[in-house]
Amino acid sequence: MSETILVVVEQREGKLNRVSWETLTAGQTLAAETGWTLEAAVVGSGVAALAQEVAAKKVAKAYAVESPKLEPYTPDAFAAGLKQFLDSQQPKLVLMPHTYQVRDFVPKLATAMGRTAITDCIGYKKDGDKLLFTRQMFQGKLCADVSFTCDAPWFVTFQNGSFRGDQIAEGAAAAPVETFNVEVADAVVRNKPQEVFKEAKQAVDLTQAHVIVSVGRGIKEQKNIELAKQLADALGGEVGASRPVCDSGWLPMDRQVGSSGQTVAPKLYLALGISGAIQHIVGMKGSHTIIAINKDSEAPIFEIADYAVVGNLFDIIPPLIEEVKRAKAGG
């Protein structure tokens, strides 16, 4: 019997999360290379229509894993419901996107099944019969190829942007859809989640900016933010920041770029004193041109930069502002 790869896609309020298509693409390429069967599952309450949507892609089967207890999301209900489903299906490999929701329940689910999860992977390799999953470590400075040394099911989560969702293969015909009802007892769900909300109206929509001048820890002090503002003004852009800068209160949270902030893809992203932790990079790696200025020549931001300057940003920015102003004035 062929082994099965199961992709658990993510939905919120009746809509599939965009990264779900990336994970399905990963599942398709893995299935092609291993010869294993690819199936997909949507988890929630009333998700049959979403399973139909997934069934249009190149998959052997799509499941709607259903229970009224799965809405709203709680880690207790998701782990319990998925455990029932996986116990009955016994897939070899379970793939999910590395979202905040998945991070919240996957370690619990894997532990409840006596298994482990290799999380936040950016790719995979096939080494003979062995599957290796590649993940970043030490804040992106190093990569590791990690293998499973336990029995299946093997749990893997893929980082946002690791596969191309737009390269997903459509199915020749719609795959069969099956509803799998799970039982989640009342006592199982201990958390009571309230409505999801946004803190305040976002004053700045960085996603609309053509130029973003972003600052990281390397800016050192709040008063130095002014330097970035001047450069952004000269370039007609907005100021963004990495998380530590916003945590310090030097810039408001709505200026934050990264997994917990905004995801941007401007024409120009200028990273000043940003080392390039994964959480930041996922929020800006789609930028058309990335310029990085950092004193540490080994900063991971340089891995994805088009133009790089190793040096002290306080030496480079003032003359850069002057040059940009002069160029704009037609000089």
Next chain:
Amino acid sequence: MKILVCMKQVPQKDAPLKLNETGNWIREEVSYEVNEPDAYALEEALRQKEKHGGEVVVITAGPARAQQVLREALAKGADRAVHLEDNAFVGLDALNTARAFAAAIKEEKFDLIFTGLQSDDYGYAQTGVVLAELLGWPHATIIMQIEKNDTRIRVKRELEAGFFQYVDMPLPAVLTIQSGINKLRYATLIGIKQAKNKPLRKVAMAEVQAAVSANLQKIERLYVPQKTKHTEFLEGPPAEVAKKLTDKLRNEVRVL
């Protein structure tokens, strides 16, 4: 409230890392510091204790050098520390680290266990959630605020893209704490002095061995990532670099 804070010692952010001979871990001779999210977890525990009374206990697993993390925590105000001391703890996967912690604290009764939301070395973001499952406790991740009312707590979870959510949950519980939940304090001189007399319990691998198994996952190879992008390095004195950059901005990036 009695709170346990799980902390980890990780290589310093700017520390250049070198691979070991077998190419599956880094060489030990780097500078270490406390994992940043864990520092916020400790600070939150201290603030909860100041509000509600109780005790803050810190725990770590690692070789002798990791004691530094516990000493700093004691100096900041933690009441006592537990050190699972052995080189072998460095290579444990999240499941086995959590198993070792659970075994080491089985005689204690905590109301809350905090961890940082992830470590800066492995970055798995798993140990706290795994520990909750092993203990049979509820958990919530990426926490930005904690309010206690009677026997329950209300926590504020951070979600993606600027969204948040309040979650009501019973105690005891495990929470993974997000960086920036509070402002970190510094240790005072008197705190550093007092820390020397605070209890620090050492737990040898042998004491928790029965609870751990062989790792369920294995790092086969660690390496410097291959560049996928061509990066042009601009060099020279600042004024020259500024000119070169402006030239790129005008002619290549076309934003001027």
